[in-house]
Amino acid sequence: MTTPDFDRRCAEIARQTAQLRDLVEGADALTPVPGCPGWHLGQLVRHVGGAHRWVEEIVRTRATREVPDDAVNEVAPRRAEDMAALGAWLDEGAGRLVAELRAAGPGARVWTVLPGVTSPAFWARRMAGETLVHRADAALAVGAEFTATDEAARDAVDEWLSFCDHPEAYAPLPGSPAVLGPGRTLAFDTAPGAAAGGGSPTGGAPPADGGPAASGSPAPGNTPSAAGHPLTCDAPGPTAPARWLVDLTGDAPVLHRTAAPAAVTVRATPTALLLFLYGRPVPDGSLDITGDRDLLTLWRDRAAFWLT
Known part of the structure; x- marks a missing residue:
């Protein structure tokens, strides 16, 4: 038996892939990708297509143990490529994955x-x-506008935040400030009317630090440990308030899908918050950040453990 969320996400894979293919089809494969320093457009597409094929194999074979992901993280070396052909390859892999x-x-x-x-x-x-x-x-690489539906962006934000209770995101590190502590709470608000109110491009927030390490796929050597809590695959629905509270005051972070006062609050559209959390450039004035920005910087850097 399937579920509405599962069906929607399968459809989203196909939709996002088609839009990605449209973006790159007429572009130069050697175009640098600012969001992934050191990569060019052809490598980016091969990374995404490799991820699709990796997961397709896992699901098709009903794998019960880790499957090598060389095609995901060991992208092809820099070279000129026919982007139309590469786009067709990308589309084929996504179709197989969704099926x-x-x-x-x-x-x-x-x-x-x-x-x-x-x-x-x-x-x-x-x-x-x-x-x-x-x-x-x-x-960003080809100079096109990026837009996303609120539903897709909110779901991706919720997934990102769901990793906050794994030890890699908060366990003490030698020489590093503690993440947990009294009064340490972070609120994220993307509800209607929560758009930015004139902050700076980054609002004093962590710098964009994407790149190959920030690919969006947990790397095999850096996946959440068994000591962490299982990740839920649920998220706010289309009509649910798009608000989250990360509570760092206890023995481990706790994610609440609710609005509440916090030590630091980030207000933005779902798309702007998505880009911010993933360390991608955010348009000027897109973030409204109030409160303890140092805490936000510290937490944002640590909570991105699964992208390193």
Whole structure:
């Protein structure tokens, strides 16, 4: 039996891939990708297509253990390529992935990067967000406007925030400030009317630090540990308030999907918040940040552990 969220995310993979293909088809494969320093457009497309094929194999074979992901992280060297042909290759891989996800359904059991999470629903959500973020990278690279539906952007934001309770995101590090502590709370608000009110391009927030390491796919050597809590694949629905509170005052972070006062608050559209959390450039005036910006910088850097 399938679910509306699962079906929507499968459709989102296909939709985002088609839009990504349209962006790159007439572009130069050697165009630098600002959101992924050191990569060019051809490498970006091969990374996304490699991720689709990697997950397709996992789901198709009902893998119960880790599958090598060389095609994801070891992208091709710099070279001129026919982007129309590469776009067709990308589209083919996404089609195969979506077909396998739908054939398996959310009730099947497959390996994922998270201990205790075995549903293809994880991969449907992960690949929808992966493709969306890299479409933003492609748009920036070719000078096109990036837009996303609130529903797709909010779902990707919710997934990103859901990783906050894994030890890599908060465990003490030698020589680094503590993430947990009294009064440490962060609020994120993307509800209607929560758009920025004149902050700076980054609002004093963490700098954009994307790149190959910030690909959007948890790297095999840097996945959440078994000590962390299982990641939920649920998210606010289309009509739910798009607000989150990250509570750092206890023994481990707790994510609440609610509005509440916090030590630092970020207000933005869903798309702007998505770009901010993923360390991508954010348009001027898109973020309204109030409160403890140092806490936001510290937490944002640590919570991005799964992108390193």
